[in-house]
Amino acid sequence: MHLQHDPLDLASLVASVSAPDRGAVATFVGLVRDHHAGRGVLGLEYSAYGAMAEGRCTAIVAEAEEKWPARIALAHRLGGLTVGEAAVIVVAASAHREAAFDACRWVIEAVKAQVPIWKRERYLDGTEAWVDPTAPTGTMPTGVMP
Amino acid sequence: MHLQHDPLDLASLVASVSAPDRGAVATFVGLVRDHHAGRGVLGLEYSAYGAMAEGRCTAIVAEAEEKWPARIALAHRLGGLTVGEAAVIVVAASAHREAAFDACRWVIEAVKAQVPIWKRERYLDGTEAWVDPTAPTGTMPTGVMP
Amino acid sequence: MRRSVLLFARYAELFGGETVSVDLPDGATVADLIAALRALPGGASLPPQPFVAVAQAQAAPGDRLPLDAELALLPPLAGG
């Protein structure tokens, strides 16, 4: 399972792929930021096309483990999150730090590009909006409502 | 202080540089491996030119924080370590994941190249040796003694 | 035939539910599905090439829709 409503735990994900013959562990943690496109963010809600999202995460991990001599852990949070909470964690453990870094970076890019997850942000001014990373930067998020 | 004899704690290092406006956190953890140059490793001992090593770590962190919009945490273990323990941890927190990854990777390379720390490995066969990363791979480590 | 399409996030709000039904001819393609969705109330504000998943995989406009495949209309992804 790569998607979970419970808080993500970096240490346990690192432990899940560490091994005595994998001395290099690269990780990426995405935290909920307090601002987006110039607006103050209070928190957000992640939702997903659950079955497809799980399937894409599993496929991404498998593809990374085929491309690099590395073991990958991947977890993405769903539901309500507040500022500072971890939204996504990628861990890549390898005998070689180049492979660990490259695999970790590739996985987070693949997650952003391929996994059907959506984010609804709540702003300081009381409004909410669905985040659209494909929208031109500087424009208002789509679907703004009070 | 970047050098410590106590075990390294990834979570507290991540927390030390995370902030609501830094949503991307890249980390590198170097663990003691169970083999080196084809030999089984039981554990190792790190020693340092303490004052210079602390100074180089501080300078590396400062240089990385100037090159990238990131905050860096860096800790290196000294003394005796067993297989699987964390020897070094780098954390780079930024608003942008590219900066976080690039800074993290640059710091670990700089640490390996610049910080006066030495490693004496203990092998399964009862021998010990100082590790020399500049020696041709495949050769025996220098200073092997029973 | 009548096909049910899964909706998520902003598109679920757009169409007012988590699924929507459309009538499609035999041999219909992803492009036909998009056209049918666009004709529904709320569908006018879909982007030119919305992301359609067929059997939980990204599909191209020319792909035919297998009879029993799960169909879904996906807003721009925002995970990670």
Place this chain on the structure above:
Amino acid sequence: MRRSVLLFARYAELFGGETVSVDLPDGATVADLIAALRALPGGASLPPQPFVAVAQAQAAPGDRLPLDAELALLPPLAGG
């Protein structure tokens, strides 16, 4: 004048202690220091260009040794 040089790791074993003393002329360079160290018992197995730190910074062979600077001879680094 007599200068003390800090030794570490394998080089401390090589010279049998954590410091070693060498006689150097005024205006001596890093290269002079290395030559003096190489002439000591154990010094023959030093590499051609060992890493010398002057005042805790890497020094080049032609650098002069300031009078009060801390001198150190460093084996190949193995941290990280």
